[in-house]
Amino acid sequence: MKVLITGSTGMIGGAFVPACRERGWDVVGLSRSTSAGRLRLNYDHRIVSSDIMDAEALVRIFQREAPDVVIHMAAQAFNGSSWDLESYTHQANVLGTRNVLNAVRHGCPQSKVLLACSSAEYGDVQPEDCPLIEARPLRPITPYGVSKVATECLGYQYFKNYGMAVYLPRLFIHVGTGHPPATAIQNFARQVALIAKGRSEPVMRVGRLDTARDFIDVRDGVAGMMRLLEQGRPGDPINICTGEAVTIRLVLETLLELGGVRADIIEESSLLRPSDEPLLLGDNRKLCALGWTRRYPIRETLAGVLNDWMKRVD
Structure with missing residues (x-):
């Protein structure tokens, strides 16, 4: 094959x-x-x-x-x-x-x-x-x-x-490793890594935090x-999809906790989109009917992404 x-x-x-x-x-x-x-x-x-x-x-x-x-x-x-x-x-x-x-x-x-x-x-x-x-x-x-x-x-x-x-x-x-900082998770993880390494002031620049994604x-x-x-x-x-959604705010809080850092949160207008769905949550019954099951919880995924950025910002 x-x-x-x-x-x-x-x-x-x-x-x-x-x-x-x-x-x-x-x-x-x-x-x-x-x-x-x-x-x-x-x-x-x-x-x-x-x-x-x-x-x-x-x-x-x-x-x-x-x-x-x-x-x-x-x-x-x-x-x-x-x-x-x-x-x-x-x-x-x-x-x-x-x-x-x-x-x-x-x-x-x-x-x-x-x-x-x-x-x-x-x-x-x-x-x-x-x-x-x-x-x-x-x-x-x-x-x-x-x-x-x-x-x-x-x-x-x-x-x-x-x-x-x-x-x-x-x-x-x-979500995974090796991605550029063009999404919220990758951007947050990069910022947290830079703060944790002492290479950036303790300020997180973010877009909307109240939306939720699967x-x-x-x-x-x-x-x-x-x-x-x-x-x-x-x-x-x-x-x-997983059939579960988490807010962008929870993603940010989890990455800060995993990185062991505290930071001020500042909303940047450049990170806001002209339109942004408040919630995107999928029904995965058709996928599960094929025998698929989830193996990786979001916290484990975020830990892997942050560890990746800790290496990449060295």
Whole structure:
């Protein structure tokens, strides 16, 4: 069995590598040579340098490699950043996904394809709407969310029109090590590490703290998506989430406690978004029906992220 992972040097793509290797699969990664994910220096897989925006090159690579499974994780992956990178977000996430699907269609049409869809697709929801079921109408309110609705629609189109086995996991917020400080958790952990090391004044600069999110450890998320590939149905969206939500304030307090530091909390206008759902909580019954169970509680996940940043800020 051979698997090709786009964005294999990123956090989620990188977490797929050991999960696939454990199954004895041959792993090939596709990554830009300038990828920020190359924080990791040791890769336990072969990497092909290419860009998902290069449609012709993708067809040649997919024909040559002939993978049995394609896991598409390359993207502009940050909801908050999409406000400043709106054009790039749509180009990478929509056109890039179309290029990958087209390359599979013409290069290895029998391959299973896993597309990284997102909880940001749900968009304009209120706390009383949660937990969110997959059948709920999608009303995205961020450029990223819009791009991920298009990603999922492209996947369904190729599933229906061309008979391709396209799997549609809707990823809630995945948390793990090796990520840039572009999300609240990573940004908080970096600040706590800098304060703990005495390299920054004891001040935490934050955005909204009253929102709540369904955070999932990247290892749990990958385990769920592997279940989907092996036992799920193509063309059928499925939430990849824990079914529990925690507030951003609790995340901040936990990281400060784990770091053993005290700090003043200052709200920064630059960290506030034009719109921000008060609660994103997923219904994971379809995922659990595949035999998935959660292994990593949020406190253990946060401890791992903070320990990672304590090493990275040295």
